Amino acid sequence: MSNVLLVCRQNEITKALTEIMRGMDFSMIDAVPSGSEGRRRLQEIEYDMVIINTPLGDEFGIELALDTIEKYLIGVVLIVKNELVDHVEAKLMDTTAFVVSKPINRQLLTQNIKFVLNSKAKMQRLKEQNEKLQKKMDDIKIIYRAKLCLMGYLDMTEEQAHRYIQKQAMDMRISPRQVAENLIRTYER
Numbered sequence: 001m002s003n004v005l006l007v008c009r010q011n012e013i014t015k016a017l018t019e020i021m022r023g024m025d026f027s028m029i030d031a032v033p034s035g036s037e038g039r040r041r042l043q044e045i046e047y048d049m050v051i052i053n054t055p056l057g058d059e060f061g062i063e064l065a066l067d068t069i070e071k072y073l074i075g076v077v078l079i080v081k082n083e084l085v086d087h088v089e090a091k092l093m094d095t096t097a098f099v100v101s102k103p104i105n106r107q108l109l110t111q112n113i114k115f116v117l118n119s120k121a122k123m124q125r126l127k128e129q130n131e132k133l134q135k136k137m138d139d140i141k142i143i144y145r146a147k148l149c150l151m152g153y154l155d156m157t158e159e160q161a162h163r164y165i166q167k168q169a170m171d172m173r174i175s176p177r178q179v180a181e182n183l184i185r186t187y188e189r
Contacts, residue, residue, distance in 0.1 A: 002026050002027065002048035002049060002117055003026065003027060003028040003029075003030075003045065003046070003047045003048050003049075004021055004026050004028070004029050004030070004047060004048065004049045004050070004051060005030045005031075005032070005038060005041055005042065005045075005047045005049070005050045005051070006018065006021070006029065006030065006031040006032070006051050006053070007031075007032055007033075007034070007035065007037075007038040007050060007051070007052045007053065007056060007061070007064060008031065008033065008051075008052075008053035008056075009033045009034065009053075009055075009056055009057045010053065013053055014031045014053075016104075017031075017051060017053070018031065020106060020109060020110065023110075024110060024113065024114075028045075030045070030047075033056070033057055034056050034057045034058045034059075035056045035058050035059040035061065035063065035064040036058055038050065038052070038056075038064055038068075039064065039067065042068060042071075042072060047072075047074050048074055048075065048117060048120060049074055049075040049076070049077065049113065049116055049117060049120070050064075050065075050068050050074060050075070050076050050077070051076075051077045051079065051113075052064055052065055052076065052077070052078050052079065053079045054078060054079060054080045054081075054084075054088075061078060061080075062078070062088060062091050062092065065078050065092060065095070065097045066092070066095065069095045069096055069097060073120065073123055073124060073127060074120060075096070075098075075113075075116030075117060075119060075120045076095075076096065076097040076098070076116070077097070077098045077099075077100060077109075077112055077113060077116060078092070078097055078098070078099050078100070079100050079101075079102060079104060079109075080099060080100075080101060080102065081101070081102050082101040082102060082103075085099055085101045096116075096119065096123075098112045098115070098116055100112055139175075139176070139177045139180075142177055142180045142181060142184065143165060143176055143177060143180040145180065145184055145188075146161070146165060146179070146180030146181075146183040146184050147161040147162060147165065147180075149183055149184060149186075149187040149188060150164060150165075150183065150187075152187075153187050165179050165180060165183070
């Protein structure tokens with residue numbers, strides 16, 4: 001189940017888009033008429049997707065799309081007049097936003113929405129994987145610093161320092177990083 005924010009100043013189009021979203025099993029569908037209200041809502045609630053029907057009351061909508069892409073890991077679909085599609089796509093060239101032309105083709109819109117949601121899920125997995133790798137790298141750096149302390153202060157070889165940290169971690173039932181942090185606190189005062 002996904003949450004979507006519709007940013008559209010025209011009530012009849014908001015109703016039509018809401019019907020399309022309901023057919024796609026969105027768990028929460030919010031609608032606001034302006035870019036400023038959209039920004040406020042994005043700060044309050046975590047959405048999976050934002051659909052912007054341009055133009056808005058207080059701005060065109062490109063600015064909102066760019067702000068959203070920069071600050072949040074969510075999909076953005078911009079609906080624009082057919083004659084403006086090339087111009088808008090050029091402004092959003094290096095982003096993850098999708099541009100759909102008016103009049104809206106229901107099937108094309110639903111395909112784009114599904115693609116954006118799948119892309120968002122993939123990006124979320126990559127972000128989580130990146131965070132795990134970053135944590136591993138941080139752990140390795142701290143463990144290496146602890147090894148250097150043991151090698152410098154206790155004249156251990158790197159292998160001995162490594163074995164010592166691993167053995168302490170097993171004996172104390174804590175992570176090697178925690179052992180390394182304790183060693184660093186002890187020797188780097």
